[in-house]
Amino acid sequence: MKKIAIGGGQGFWGDSPDAAIHMIRKADIQYLACDYLAELTLSIMARQKIKDPTKGFAPDFVTRLLKEAGREAFEKKIRIVTNAGGMNVQGCVDSIKSWAEAENLKGYKIGYVTGDDIKDKIPQLIADGWEFPSMDTAGSNDTSGVRFEDIKDKIYNCNAYIGHEQIQKAIADGADTVITGRAADSALFLAPFAHEFGWADDDWDNLARGIMAGHLLECGGQGAGGNFMYDWRSVPDMEHLGFPIAEITEDTFEITKAPDCGGLITEQSVKEQFLYEVLDPANYYTPDVNVDISHATVTQKGENRVSVGGIKGNERPDTIKLCVGYHKGWKTVSMLSFAWPDAYEKARYCADVIMKKMQERGMKADDVHISFIGLDSLHLGVADKSPETIARLNECVMRIAVFSEDKAECAKIIPEISPLQLNGPQGASFFGGRAHVQEVMALYPTVIPRDALKVESHILTV
Amino acid sequence: MPRIYLYDIAHGRSGDKGDTSNVCVFARKPEYYDIILREATPENLKNYFGDMVKGDITRYEVASLNGMNFVMHHALGGGATMSLRLDSLGKSMGSAVMRMKINVSKEELESLLESGVKLMPFEDPYAEEK
Numbered sequence: 001m002k003k004i005a006i007g008g009g010q011g012f013w014g015d016s017p018d019a020a021i022h023m024i025r026k027a028d029i030q031y032l033a034c035d036y037l038a039e040l041t042l043s044i045m046a047r048q049k050i051k052d053p054t055k056g057f058a059p060d061f062v063t064r065l066l067k068e069a070g071r072e073a074f075e076k077k078i079r080i081v082t083n084a085g086g087m088n089v090q091g092c093v094d095s096i097k098s099w100a101e102a103e104n105l106k107g108y109k110i111g112y113v114t115g116d117d118i119k120d121k122i123p124q125l126i127a128d129g130w131e132f133p134s135m136d137t138a139g140s141n142d143t144s145g146v147r148f149e150d151i152k153d154k155i156y157n158c159n160a161y162i163g164h165e166q167i168q169k170a171i172a173d174g175a176d177t178v179i180t181g182r183a184a185d186s187a188l189f190l191a192p193f194a195h196e197f198g199w200a201d202d203d204w205d206n207l208a209r210g211i212m213a214g215h216l217l218e219c220g221g222q223g224a225g226g227n228f229m230y231d232w233r234s235v236p237d238m239e240h241l242g243f244p245i246a247e248i249t250e251d252t253f254e255i256t257k258a259p260d261c262g263g264l265i266t267e268q269s270v271k272e273q274f275l276y277e278v279l280d281p282a283n284y285y286t287p288d289v290n291v292d293i294s295h296a297t298v299t300q301k302g303e304n305r306v307s308v309g310g311i312k313g314n315e316r317p318d319t320i321k322l323c324v325g326y327h328k329g330w331k332t333v334s335m336l337s338f339a340w341p342d343a344y345e346k347a348r349y350c351a352d353v354i355m356k357k358m359q360e361r362g363m364k365a366d367d368v369h370i371s372f373i374g375l376d377s378l379h380l381g382v383a384d385k386s387p388e389t390i391a392r393l394n395e396c397v398m399r400i401a402v403f404s405e406d407k408a409e410c411a412k413i414i415p416e417i418s419p420l421q422l423n424g425p426q427g428a429s430f431f432g433g434r435a436h437v438q439e440v441m442a443l444y445p446t447v448i449p450r451d452a453l454k455v456e457s458h459i460l461t462v
Numbered sequence: 463m464p465r466i467y468l469y470d471i472a473h474g475r476s477g478d479k480g481d482t483s484n485v486c487v488f489a490r491k492p493e494y495y496d497i498i499l500r501e502a503t504p505e506n507l508k509n510y511f512g513d514m515v516k517g518d519i520t521r522y523e524v525a526s527l528n529g530m531n532f533v534m535h536h537a538l539g540g541g542a543t544m545s546l547r548l549d550s551l552g553k554s555m556g557s558a559v560m561r562m563k564i565n566v567s568k569e570e571l572e573s574l575l576e577s578g579v580k581l582m583p584f585e586d587p588y589a590e591e592k
Contacts, residue, residue, distance in 0.1 A: 039479075039480070039542060039543075040542055040543050043543070135480075222475075227475065227553075229473045229474060229475060229556060229557070229560070230473040230488075230490070231473075268473060268488070271486075271488050271527055271529060272473065272474060272475040272486065272488070273475070274486075274527070275475075275484075275486035275524065275527070275529060275531050276475050276477045276484070276486060277477035277478070277479060277484050278484065278486075278531060279479065279482070279484055279522075279531065279533050280520075280522050280531070280533070281522050281524050281531055282522070293524070294522070294524055294526075295524075295526050296524070296526060296527065297526050297527070298527060310526060325543075328543070328544055331546065333546075367540075367546060368546075369539065369546035369547060371547070371548060373548065377547075377548040377549070378548060378549050378554040378558075379554060379557070379558045379561065380514050380547070380558075381511065381512055381513055381514045382510065382511065382514065382558050382561055382562075399548060401546035401547075402546075403544070403546055440543065440544055441543050442540075442541075442543045442544050443480060443541070443542075443543055445479075445480055
């Protein structure tokens with residue numbers, strides 16, 4: 001029976017390429033799919049591209065992954081699918097072409113998919129009466145929030161989450177590597193399966209299986225023992241953490257990993273990733289299919305091998321998710337550290353002193369968040385702040401984060417921090433250096449009609 | 463009534479979609495699932511988190527996995543990009559959920575301990591009764 005195996009080679013832009021390289025060398029896979037794009041990544045890439053038009057994609061896909069193991073993948077006919085194109089698919093394609101020429105890989109086929117970046121179409125969609133409804137308040141009684149009208153002049157990027165069809169076409173056209181911009185993470189994985197098994201675009205149950213294979217792989221190591229709450233101590237050889245591999249036949253769906261690497265594939269590790277960021281398990285919306293995993297099963301089949309079943313699919317939505325990144329304002333983060341005795345009390349007092357000073361300076365902050373690293377900066381209101389814990393605290397870092405739409409207001413706090421080392425409560429020391437003003441970008445999640453998109457695939461032969 | 467951490471009998475993972483935090487929770491053993499369903503209600507979580515979670519909390523049960531998804535709106539101080547929190551992505555929301563103390567009967571506690579549940583060190587389930 002035909003079996004197709006895909007490796008998940010990357011969890012985000014900045015992830016290690018080691019596991020992907022290892023899979024190309026050691027795993028029995030036919031495809032490698034690499035997800036580089038988190039929600040905010042495109043806004044960061046858009047800003048880079050504004051400064052330098054040759055940037056705006058994930059160059060490490062070429063400079064690290066392809067350079068190290070691209071030739072071997074080509075020789076073994078392991079085809080690679082990735083959204084490393086980000087905001088500059090053409091730039092990424094050019095970079096791959098240069099690499100393939102330098103490697104003398106004659107006939108190397110670069111497939112690429114365009115049409116996710118619709119920033120130029122916004123005025124027309126507005127003119128057509130599309131209202132860009134906010135998805136932020138969906139499912140919540142809370143109706144506070146930003147309107148599209150408020151942000152339309154501050155937009156950095158506007159990208160639709162495209163589905164698997166044109167990626168599949170590029171694969172069918174013989175691409176050795178397929179580059180996309182904002183394809184849905186899981187579409188990168190669904191496309192090879194749909195191509196190999198000939199799944200129709202309305203074969204909802206099978207499409208849903210392909211999507212869930214992608215879902216279990218798109219976060220890289222997190223699907224193979226990384227970030228594993230069940231028993232993090234039990235994960236072997238974490239310095240060589242393997243990434244997960246999905247093996248699919250017409251009837252079966254299993255998760256495993258490459259030989260000779262760390263990490264683990266167990267019922268628990270797969271389950272933790274299975275519902276991750278899915279929201280309603282009966283309605284997990286993707287551009288390709290509305291997935292229902294509310295009756296799914298996850299069963300250990302052997303060492304580092306887990307079987308997944310009971311996945312259903314329903315008709316895909318008429319609308320496509322759109323990710324709009326826009327300029328929101330500015331922030332600074334300032335820190336000072338304190339040691340026992342009275343570490344927390346001194347840090348708290350120091351924060352009060354600084355905020356009183358800022359009041360006198362007339363700082364107009366839109367938001368201020370004060371927390372204490374070592375005590376409550378992560379668990380906030382549910383952290384243990386009992387008198388015993390506070391009294392025994394070895395050390396504590398005061399952290400003040402300030403947000404303002406006005407850059408100058410945000411910067412006012414910067415020179416007021418270091419003087420507290422001599423002028424404040426006993427024992428303050430600088431932590432992390434002088435603060436600097438950072439731009440705050442925000443996301444406006446919305447939808448557009450499917451037919452507003454013109455997604456196309458292309459092939460460039462080296 | 464004895465109180466233990468949800469973590470003692472459950473595991474899970476947190477993720478984010480904008481300002482929405484998604485925490486999945488699974489029973490460490492199938493026989494613990496009913497206790498989790500009874501104790502980790504959206505109402506109890508909402509009370510537990512107080513100001514930290516400003517919107518609604520919805521629980522989606524997946525019995526076939528002995529698990530559930532908690533979807534918590536306006537829970538991340540504005541969400542990944544805008545939040546001023548150190549943990550702007552809410553990676554710690556999973557362990558924050560697991561830190562909730564839940565009520566178990568004396569008999570339940572005894573059978574949990576018998577089935578291999580290891581309580582967190584230095585924690586006494588009867589501390590609040592003393």
